[in-house]
Amino acid sequence: MALNSFIEVQPDSHFPIQNLPYGVFKPSPESAARPGVAIGDYVLDLSEVASAGLFDGPILKDSSDCFHQPNMNKFLALGRPAWKEARATLQKLLSSTEPTLRENTDLRQKSLVPMEKAEMLLPIAIGDYTDFSTSIHHAKNCGLLFQGTPELPPNWLHLPTGYHGRASSVVISGTDIIRPRGQGRPAGNSPPYFGPSLKLDFELEMATVVGPGNELGKPVDVNQAEDHIFGLVLLNDWSAMDFLDWETVPLGPFLGKSFGTTISPWIVTLEALEPFACDAPKQEPQPLPYLAEKISKSYDILLEAKIKPATQKDSIVTTKSNLKHLYWTLTQQLAQHTINGCNLMPGDVLATGTICGPEPESLGCLLELTWNGQRPLSLNGTTRTFLEDGDEVIITGYCKVLAYI
């Protein structure tokens, strides 16, 4: 018998009782920000659940002030035992067989906020943001487009490559992104181009939200790295491909990225994703021992990117990809990040890099989809090489079950 909620959840909802992703929201414009979980068309206000004394498990009964915070960081710092306890408490509370919340009209009124009334906010205070490059298809395409060769960089198969990103410009889904100005590669002997980016792009990514983290100088073992992953967000790594082309050698991506990075309001926990775990791709050559995992795990998460031009009513799917295409696992990324002793903190964000699959329709950015603008993409009567002003990019992720039986 599948677990069901007393709250009605449409069959195509992303928020059944099996998911329960965490976010931060304001129930009304005047109210303070607080954590919540999504259930059907509602947000369950965790500050109200905490105030009612319903987080009564051994860990959270003394730590439930983590739900009276304007971000999830304090909860993230508590680690997996607390996360499991919270999930068990919430699944019980929301289940159809449990009267505590269902029969308490007053608490239901206070704690269940219709999603369309909730203002979603950045769920975490992000100390540091890192972007990896873990899709082999994307890496090969970038080699072809920027260096004219499909050969991977020599280090690529030996470690998950990555770079430090900008934390201050990570914003919540729905935030307008202003087309950046900057320099592009000069034509011949002219001075460099300067002006608005002419190759503004999205990049379809997901990202690990870091839990407890580690002390400076103390690497996380790859086989324990999962304990430091609270969950995943969707991430749009907005990119000015023309600026990147000019700036990336020799110091890496910088201003072609730091004008804005969008994350989803909801963090889906690893617990919720566990039923969709799958084997990660085989790695050849074998990773060095410090990156060799006892269990090499990925997740079967279907990902879609859509563009909605300002002039059109409907959005058009540009990309169908899947997290499971990534070569390096999330745990390998985290272990690699700390192998030098670098300290990760609760709320840090580690993005996967553009998630491309092997098929043409699974390319995760316009740079690849249009082959650097050479093959415009047809979008329901109009075309795109790169993003135009007013375009909306919609990224969706979901896991498929035939039925909860």
Place this chain on the structure above:
Amino acid sequence: MALNSFIEVQPDSHFPIQNLPYGVFKPSPESAARPGVAIGDYVLDLSEVASAGLFDGPILKDSSDCFHQPNMNKFLALGRPAWKEARATLQKLLSSTEPTLRENTDLRQKSLVPMEKAEMLLPIAIGDYTDFSTSIHHAKNCGLLFQGTPELPPNWLHLPTGYHGRASSVVISGTDIIRPRGQGRPAGNSPPYFGPSLKLDFELEMATVVGPGNELGKPVDVNQAEDHIFGLVLLNDWSAMDFLDWETVPLGPFLGKSFGTTISPWIVTLEALEPFACDAPKQEPQPLPYLAEKISKSYDILLEAKIKPATQKDSIVTTKSNLKHLYWTLTQQLAQHTINGCNLMPGDVLATGTICGPEPESLGCLLELTWNGQRPLSLNGTTRTFLEDGDEVIITGYCKVLAYI
């Protein structure tokens, strides 16, 4: 008549009343962290000055809670008018002609903490840390050492190049740095090297501490950029040169840097540095209009790096350099950082990159001083190619006046 303090200041002290750099400290192990300024051999406790109601200027009289904080960020957010007011208040309070503090035994006792008793802490909460590469001498040497050519990267003379660094691992002077482990370039067809860095290095840098900052999407004009610079710190950009050699292409410096970055406890304000302002080097080609400054200003700050091997009593000078050697100005770095709309926040740190001059003794890291280990450096009877365990690196900066008359 020079401004003098009633507190005795040795002639060779770095902390005369003309300097008054800001830091954060604990007067005793049990006490809370609070801001202070250095004067002679003392730290003046600004929380005590604030509690005594002595910040009575028009801005700070209502904002002096910024001195009851565990970091300088709130004060930094107030901007230059508040910084000037604080400086005027403190110079007056500490001057030999002013009785308010000098004659108040109780307040003097409470507010003047002997420097050797004060535990210095990281003075700022660092949201984001960026590292530029603005020394033309360093850039040419790196080209020779890593790419075999002294030619600058094509973008180098058109913009201050930089990369996002890791904020979490920025630590205060005196913090032990643990030799990082990681991957180095493979020899021939072997797997990559894995183990402790064999080319651990220091890099002599300074860094801008950002004041008010800007909103996402709103660049700072280069001619107003100075308003966003609170002051400067010394910075040691510890580097694992072997890891960098293997990881930097294509995504830039990452784990070869993020195991630790040390800053000085004291932030020297631009007001204190103003008497030492000098012309910045001529830039050719002319920068694009958005980087062209009405006044192109640098500072004549003498910089020294010393190494003290664990086995020796004395430290040995390895580098004598100067901030004024840098090609790109601090204001150009800040303007460039925001031209794409990237938002800077109070307490952000923008490092200059290794500060090398044209002379052999002005090279700011062992990589250059020993030409990648090929010419060991003689250190008072011992030698160094790169840093050895137990080595202490001491970076000093000072400005020279013949006399305050």
